[in-house]
Amino acid sequence: MNHANVAFFIPHLGCRHRCSFCNQRSISGVQDIITPRQVSDALREAVCRMGDRVREAEIAFFGGSFTALPRRTMIDYLKAAAPFLKEGFGGIRLSTRPDAIDSEVLDILFQYGVTSVELGAQSMDDRVLSLNGRGHTAFQVKQASYLIQERGFSLGLQMMTGLYGSSLETDRDTAHQLMELKPDTVRIYPTIVVEGTYLSNLWREGRYQPQSLWEAVELCAQLMEEFETKGIRVIRVGLHAGGDVENGMLCGPWHPAFGELCENRRFLHRALDVLKDNCVPKGCVTLGVHPSDLSKMIGQKRQNVDKLRQIGYDSKVIGKTDIPKGTVQLL
Incomplete structure (x- = not known):
C-alpha cells in the first residue's frame, strides 16, 4: 500500500x-x-x-x-x-x-x-x-x-x-x-x-x-x-x-495501525488456506514466508500464531528469500 x-x-x-x-x-x-x-x-x-x-x-x-x-x-x-x-x-x-x-x-x-x-x-x-x-x-x-x-x-x-x-x-x-x-x-x-x-x-x-x-x-x-x-x-x-x-x-x-492489522489477517487467511489445501493434521507445523513478510505472518503481538494455536496448530514461522513476497508456504 x-x-x-x-x-x-x-x-x-x-x-x-x-x-x-x-x-x-x-x-x-x-x-x-x-x-x-x-x-x-x-x-x-x-x-x-x-x-x-x-x-x-x-x-x-x-x-x-x-x-x-x-x-x-x-x-x-x-x-x-x-x-x-x-x-x-x-x-x-x-x-x-x-x-x-x-x-x-x-x-x-x-x-x-x-x-x-x-x-x-x-x-x-x-x-x-x-x-x-x-x-x-x-x-x-x-x-x-x-x-x-x-x-x-x-x-x-x-x-x-x-x-x-x-x-x-x-x-x-x-x-x-x-x-x-x-x-x-x-x-x-x-x-x-x-x-x-x-x-x-x-x-x-x-x-x-x-x-x-x-x-x-x-x-x-x-x-x-x-x-x-x-x-x-x-x-x-x-x-x-x-x-x-x-x-x-x-x-x-479505530486503531492507529488498522492497515497493519488487515495485512496480518490476510496472511492468517493464506496460512489457513495452505493448511486446508494440504490436509495438514493438527499439531506442529512450519510455515515459510519471505523475510519481509515475517511480521505480517506472525501478527501484531503474535496474534496470528496465537490464533493458529487456538485451533490446534503449534506453528513456527521462518523467513526464506526464495519464497515469493505475499505468499505462505508449508515447509
Whole structure:
C-alpha cells in the first residue's frame, strides 16, 4: 500500500452537504483553512527536504470537495501547485464529490497538470447514501468515473464500511460495484463516530451501532484481497493516525495501525488456506514466508500464531528469500 503524498487538507471547503459521519476538522487535525501562498511555501520546503524522493510523491488536495470550490479558489490552489511539477513531483491528486465532475471542470484540471482524481463514493447503495446525507446517487459515481477515465486521469475511488443503514451485504456489493468501474486505486475507510456529527447523535440515541474493530478488520482484509486480485491498488485502509482523530472519536473500529492489522489477517487467511489445501493434521507445523513478510505472518503481538494455536496448530514461522513476497508456504 506504499503511496507518497505531500498532502494539503481543506476541510469542508466546497462541500455542498454535511454527511452523517463527517467532521473533517477532527479527522484531518486541520482547524484553519490553508491559503494558496502556504501551499507554495510548503511545496518549496518539501522540494528541499525530499531531494530526489520528490519524484516518488504527488501533490494532493484532500478533505473538501475540490472541484466544488468556487472556480477562482480552485484555480488559485492549482496555480500554486502546478509550477512544482517541474521540480519533479509525479502529479497532482485531489479528492472530490461524484456530482462535482463534468467536462468543463476536467478541462481545467488537465490544464494545470492534475493527474489523479479520487471520488468519495462511500457507498453504491442509494438508500445508504440518502440516510447518510451524501446528496448524490450511485449512478452519479458511475457517470463521474467514466468521465474521469475517458479524459485520461487516473481514477481513485473511496468507500466506507459500516455506514448508518448499511450491512455486510451492502458493503460487499459496494466493493464489487466499484471493482466493475476498474479504478486505478481504492481507499477503504471503516466508519468512525466522531464528536459533532449527525452520526454521534444517532449513536447516543441508540439508533446506530458501529462495527467492532475485528469485524472491520475481517471485512477490509477480504476486500483488499479482492481488489488486488482485480489489479486495483488499495492505497489506504483506515483513517490516518494523528491530528485530532483520537480526541474527537467517540467509538468505532479505530486503531492507529488498522492497515497493519488487515495485512496480518490476510496472511492468517493464506496460512489457513495452505493448511486446508494440504490436509495438514493438527499439531506442529512450519510455515515459510519471505523475510519481509515475517511480521505480517506472525501478527501484531503474535496474534496470528496465537490464533493458529487456538485451533490446534503449534506453528513456527521462518523467513526464506526464495519464497515469493505475499505468499505462505508449508515447509
